Amino acid sequence: MSIMFRQSTIKKKTAAVFILLAVFFAAQIVYAGCSDYASFTLHSDDNWVWKTTAGNHLRALKETNSSKYTVQANVMTMWCDPSFRIVNSNNQSRSGTVSIKETGTVFQGSDNIGIRNYYYYASVKPSSWQVGTDKIKLRFNPK
Amino acid sequence: MIEQCRRYLLKGYTWAAIAVLAGTGFISTYFSYNEKMMLMEQMDSGADDLNREVLRDIISEYDNGLTYLLRFLTNGDLYYFYVTAAVIFAGLFMSSEMLREKDNNYGNFCVARQGYGNLLRNSCGGMILCISIVVMISTVLIFTGDMIFAGYRHCIFSFGRYQISFGQGILIALGSVIFLMIFLALMMIISVSVSMFIKNLILARLFPVLAFILIPVVMGSTLANVFPATGQFFCRFIPLEYLGTVTDLLYYSSENQKISVICAGAAISMLTVIAVSAAYLNKKRFSRDYI
Numbered sequence: 001m002s003i004m005f006r007q008s009t010i011k012k013k014t015a016a017v018f019i020l021l022a023v024f025f026a027a028q029i030v031y032a033g034c035s036d037y038a039s040f041t042l043h044s045d046d047n048w049v050w051k052t053t054a055g056n057h058l059r060a061l062k063e064t065n066s067s068k069y070t071v072q073a074n075v076m077t078m079w080c081d082p083s084f085r086i087v088n089s090n091n092q093s094r095s096g097t098v099s100i101k102e103t104g105t106v107f108q109g110s111d112n113i114g115i116r117n118y119y120y121y122a123s124v125k126p127s128s129w130q131v132g133t134d135k136i137k138l139r140f141n142p143k
Numbered sequence: 144m145i146e147q148c149r150r151y152l153l154k155g156y157t158w159a160a161i162a163v164l165a166g167t168g169f170i171s172t173y174f175s176y177n178e179k180m181m182l183m184e185q186m187d188s189g190a191d192d193l194n195r196e197v198l199r200d201i202i203s204e205y206d207n208g209l210t211y212l213l214r215f216l217t218n219g220d221l222y223y224f225y226v227t228a229a230v231i232f233a234g235l236f237m238s239s240e241m242l243r244e245k246d247n248n249y250g251n252f253c254v255a256r257q258g259y260g261n262l263l264r265n266s267c268g269g270m271i272l273c274i275s276i277v278v279m280i281s282t283v284l285i286f287t288g289d290m291i292f293a294g295y296r297h298c299i300f301s302f303g304r305y306q307i308s309f310g311q312g313i314l315i316a317l318g319s320v321i322f323l324m325i326f327l328a329l330m331m332i333i334s335v336s337v338s339m340f341i342k343n344l345i346l347a348r349l350f351p352v353l354a355f356i357l358i359p360v361v362m363g364s365t366l367a368n369v370f371p372a373t374g375q376f377f378c379r380f381i382p383l384e385y386l387g388t389v390t391d392l393l394y395y396s397s398e399n400q401k402i403s404v405i406c407a408g409a410a411i412s413m414l415t416v417i418a419v420s421a422a423y424l425n426k427k428r429f430s431r432d433y434i
Contacts, residue, residue, distance in 0.1 A: 079363035128220040
């Protein structure tokens with residue numbers, strides 16, 4: 001009886017490990033090409049900002065020649081919508097802009113003129129309506 | 144009602160407001176044209192990380208006046224200025240008119256002739272009609288200017304998540320303008336009704352911009368900073384935000400589109416209830432106490 005109980009527990013644990021691994025790999029596939037999250041501090045008089053609060057750049061590898069890209073914020077302290085675009089390593093624009101209206105939602109931008117196998121960088125601009133200093137934490141996928 | 148509307152339309156400041164509103168659209172066109180120039184410069188540059196096929200398609204989309212209008216109506220900042228300018232105009236020159244007429248006794252003649260209920264209905268109706276015409280004329284001016292500037296192409300172009308045709312683009316623009324007109328109409332009823340209770344002409348003139356733009360913006364901004372998790376939810380009820388619902392439909396996924404439409408619907412319903420209650424209270428009080 002106790003051996004059967006132990007075997008069933010081992011099976012459950014094995015199944016749980018497999019499910020966790022499956023979820024982990026599925027998540028890797030879904031977010032392949034997506035950058036990590038990074039915070040940007042935006043002052044009301046800033047133009048396009050591509051340095052993160054930590055002082056480095058947020059970058060991701062473009063894996064296809066798609067003309068779309070996505071961006072998602074998970075922290076945002078401003079009411080008005082900052083604009084996002086992707087740039088190359090010389091800070092030259094490589095996409096159209098998209099407004100980030102809220103946290104949690106994946107916003108799709110268009111006019112992505114980058115090509116695959118190049119790294120592209122995040123660039124954010126505060127809305128003209130922003131007053132003072134605000135923070136936004138986001139990640140993007142140049143696709 | 145039509146007579147009142149004609150009275151407002153014939154005033155110089157109304158045409159000044161139309162010029163300012165249309166000017167905001169033309170500034171947006173200028174910015175969009177600069178973007179096109181920047182893209183053309185990139186095309187001519189020797190950069191090796193450029194998808195020139197996509198870039199060529201994007202540049203060709205700028206040869207359509209409708210692209211410029213949609214960029215204006217859906218692209219945040221300048222549209223916010225447009226809405227704010229319309230609200231300021233409504234407050235300074237229209238919604239406080241009933242209070243001014245009451246103060247200088249001209250209102251007494253009107254009430255004696257037609258009764259307060261009729262005066263309130265005609266004044267509100269005239270103001271709503273006037274602000275709607277102002278918005279319509281300015282949008283048509285912007286669209287005409289864009290079409291003359293960029294030309295007409297009956298093509299499908301990419302906007303937000305979708306590929307839209309010329310007809311769909313016109314419908315989106317129309318939807319955006321009608322939604323703005325509904326908001327302005329409700330704002331006008333509330334402002335006219337409340338201004339009679341305020342009794343201070345300067346405050347009554349500033350009421351629309353304070354109540355519908357500045358206070359919601361300051362509150363939304365403060366809430367978003369103090370409670371980052373729930374602040375964004377409250378921000379959906381800032382007029383400048385929910386007036387962009389048409390944009391949300393273009394950029395959001397279907398689930399978020401629903402939330403956005405529900406929030407905008409709730410906000411407009413709330414404004415309708417406030418407008419009806421304010422008008423009712425105003426009529427009840429001043430039918431008795433006006434003269």
